[in-house]
Amino acid sequence: MDSSRKILIVTYYWPPSGGVGVQRWMNFAIQLKKRGWDPWVLTPENPQFEIKDEKLLERVKDIPVIKLPIWEPFNLFHALTGNKDRKNVQQGLVLEKSDRSLKDNLMIWIRGNLLIPDPRVFWVRPAARRAIDLINKEGFSTIITTGPPHSMHLIGKRVKKKTGIKWITDFRDPWSKWDVLEKLKTSSLALSIHKKLESSVLDLVDYGVTVSERLAESLGGMEVIHNGITTHNQSTSAPNSSHFTIGYFGLLNELRNPRQLWHLLDQMCRENQVFANKLRILIGGIVSESIKAEINELNELKSKVEFLGYLPHESIQDEYRKCDVLLLLLNKSSNSGWILPVKFFEYLAAERMILGLGERKSDLGDLMNAKDVGEILAYSEIDSIRGFLEDVFENERRPNAEDRASLLKRFSHETLVDKLEKLIMK
Template identity: 40%
Template sequence: MKRVLIITYYWPPSAGSGVQRWLKFSKFLPEFGWQPVIFTPENPDFALVDPSLEAKVAAGTEVLKFPIWEPYQLFRRIKKGGIKDPSRILEQQNPSLLDQIAVWLRGNVLIPDPRRFWVKPSVEFLQRIWEDNAFEAIITTGPPHSMHLIGRDLKRKTGTPWLADFRDPWSAWEFLDTLKLTSFARKKHRKLETSVFREANVLVTISPTFAREMEQLASRKVHLLTNGFDPEDLPAGFSPVSEPGETLEIVYTGVIDSIRNPFPFLQALKEVFGSSRNRVRLTFVGKVSQQLLDRIREDDWLQEHVHLTGYLNHEAVFSYYEKAHRLLLILTQTKNARGNIPGKLFEYMATGREIIGLGDPEGDAAKIIAQAGAGKVLAHEDTAGLVRYLQEIRQLSPEEGREDRGQPFHRRNLTRQLAELLQGMQHP
């Protein structure tokens, strides 16, 4: 069996779709002749942690861990236990001078990202391992895009074929626009990105829009490899049909932050159900913004009909899926929005529940939902459309679920495509 080195910052117990992507690829790769070896930091700085995911690591998966030093550690010392990640300063209304300096340094000094100090020692460490345990291929996944620099330098030193996986864009990433970048910093990002585009054997990204945009920048083929879903994650006995009840249950899972706007849906929900005898409950499963908390506290009707669970581990989320009659998907409102395909979309589809989305009706996520017959996506500003939709489902009994909605995006099928790309690097 061929060995492939997968270099990723995010790995269990970290939570999030970036973790799920390579956790699942590593699970199924051995079925296609590739034995994954994971290289990840020994002491990473995760914003969200889900220890239950550690049990999902496939038996026999070799995980190499190497210490990392991150500027966030120094920042926290100065802040005396304040903000954990300077990037979260961007959501504050009145950041302090120290906070503003941290944002500027993040954008203009820590290029491409705060994990840049891990690149050189990681390459030296992996070179020593290479002497006794060679790999047939390298995979890097970013962001953080420093992971790609490790792959680039390893390829330069060993000649090993290398696949670079982009879960978000690099120089065109919307996040960079919030960091007060100088022209010098933008040129530096573009120079590093160009070296990765030029030297990687294969480029991969998660959405058709991102692939088209990257192809224009890279002047070469970029392969599409979406996220997906593993049916084995569904609990035993999970039913694709929701149970009828007196209350219409709508569930959203994931983060609500400054680029995911739930307020048009709240407005429409109250307009339709505020004076209705039909009962409704909207549940947010996950971390939500202070703005959403304040909005709910200011409104007695929302306090009664909107439920907040806070962050839950991945396994606990499925109990909310099972009781849901509809699943709410709130897509981003940014320049990268058209290519935004949240990992949870495929999980939503696998539950069999109908999806109602807020976002770009012509975006990649909306097209996937439409092609699968899994629901619909309405624009954030389409208040009338949201009202009509809620009026329709107010009168309906729970929809019959469909188990086949997520089948084209089964993690095993996606891993087969990945294995074909890896094999193609061996025999170009």
């Protein structure tokens, strides 16, 4: 194939990695391949993630993947502690523990102050060397780095300096303004290093891309290519009429815990026996043990909640369609307004009402307020949340078919890749 059509994508998340992080560039790579481009992927050989979805490998079997070993410092920590709390560390749940040990606090401090920008920083040099070799041998025209982890952008910076290749960065989340840095006890010195590294990337890159308008503005102005959805021929059957099912799918930690909603639902069950008889709550994904304990203390609600654990991407679509309301939880943080999550688009494709909890004045709020596919409300707006749920329960609100169809077309990966393709060809 013509080397001008070759693209090297550097990403930490690639199948069989599961979860949200893999979806964006897996789907963009697939669409680019369909359009006659030749995307290759450089990714770690032994990445540290627990969530795997082997079925995704079939979707990317025609995309060349170069794997390079990575050393991650927390692997040593896990080995020394017998892998205790391994999953909690990887999902960030150790940050929430009220009884953190000295080891927990030390690990958090190290993560926030010594491993900058993230624990994958030790992969930067070897990955950059490998990328440079590949560019010299294969003649790639463009390198794309996607973060987090933002160490991927430091790889791109080294490659750009050495080869002069066209470089596109993709910010799926903030860097120096990431809301978790405070929880990591990041010092002012460490934060200044984050900002310096971030600026060095933004100063050198040819084109910067991110997922929402507000995040683009916070990064000094970038091209916006939203997250999106690849739609398939899906059943649009109605949910089981014998139940009223609320579903949440994703990481559920204290940053997203809808505490007021749990208590509201418990109260609604006490007040309305018909509602109580029908209510069912499905929660799929990694859930903080403290949240499980909190729900278990609510006498009416606890028997109605089913924790499904992690679900492969293929089967999660079926779970969406079992629901009457799909719950979308944004982080309770100052920058939640910048995030337009992948989950919104997946929910949209399921043809169910969406209840978003978070910042009304946000990219998600702007989108949902303009279309009748659900509502975004503040976590504390109990009366409005109750009114929304009662309307859906009484079948007085359903997604507007035209609004839903227009959003799915606008945010399909097939449409979104148009803008990406134009950047690559500049």
